[in-house]
Amino acid sequence: MDSASFVSRFNRILCVVCWALTAGAAAAVIWLAVIGMPIRLALLVPLGAIAAAAFVCLWRPGLTVDDDAITVNNVFATTHIPWHSLINVDTKYALTLFTPGRRIPVTAAPAPGSITAFRLARKEGKSRRDLVSSSRPGDLRGTDSGDAARLVRDRWESLKRAGRIELGRADEAMLERHPNRGTIVTLTAGVVLSVAALVLQ
Template sequence: MTHRASEPEIIGSRFNRTVCVVVWAVAGIMLLSAFFGGGEATLRSAPTIALLAYAGWVVLWRPNLVITDEHVSLRNVVTTVVVPWSALIQVDTRFALTLVTPGHRYSAWVAPAPGALTSQRMARRSRKAENENPLERSSDGRSLPGELRGSESGDAARRVRARWDALIEAGAVQTGTADTTPVTRTMHVTVLGVLAALLGLSLTAALI
């Protein structure tokens, strides 16, 4: 069967990016306050403000999950992990969206499973939707909190599984080679270096 190439899907955390905007707003207010405090106050505060804004980007905005016809890529805070479809054996959501390969588990920073209170609220909403519209009832039989519709882990897992199933059905995934298919893991050296430099400047400015 011929497989028609699909566009990559990029998934980010809605919650994390909302928090990041708040962090950037706080950093902007701090910078404005330092500016009105004079040149010395601005110079002393600038490294800390820059650290706050940059850390917000690194931890909250930059991480994502990318689904392509070749692999699933998890760009987390410290590393990026690229898992080819041939290496994947399971998609788990117990604590977060987790790609399982022989001997390894790789969790997505952008797709955590919901907490207890959030799970209860989502479960009530899901049951209400099912009662109002039987077509909305889940057919996969999964009941873990991380599988709930509307949760970042559950929604991301469904998109990963949908692409995986489509590729397998089209014969685009080589099966039986999970043990020998390499997974690429790259450390974000430059990003961590910038964070360390900004932290050092912030500490220096605070001690001057």
């Protein structure tokens, strides 16, 4: 089967809003400088840093599944989880993948708040009592945690039925985790350059 990916719709909308606001602020700074108002062009540096931070913190994080592993791309690190090491999938606070001795939260898939959960539960024909007693709000369709969890569970079950996952090997699996150096460099450089631009000008 081909790989499938999940990204947070809410986070990407928030990222676009952030880009629009920073672009508007940058245009205002440039316009005020052109007409001779006392404005510091150095303000463009932190605005650019905010736009870059929105990209690495809101746009990039996500989750990908294929027949070999689950790849969790969080803000500061990316983790590859072999299917035979997965032992549980939970959505209490956010989609969280469990392996022996490890838990890997998926920051792009937070569980919904209570208001969102009840609104979506009504769409599915569930009452407040049903929501509390039958399943986690984080499993609801239309939520980031629920949609991402369904992507993982569906592929997991499909691979089990096909005999592609060897039972009893969870303790043998080695997770691959590596830092997102580009994100770390981007955020660090943004802070350093912003402070330098505002202090030194």
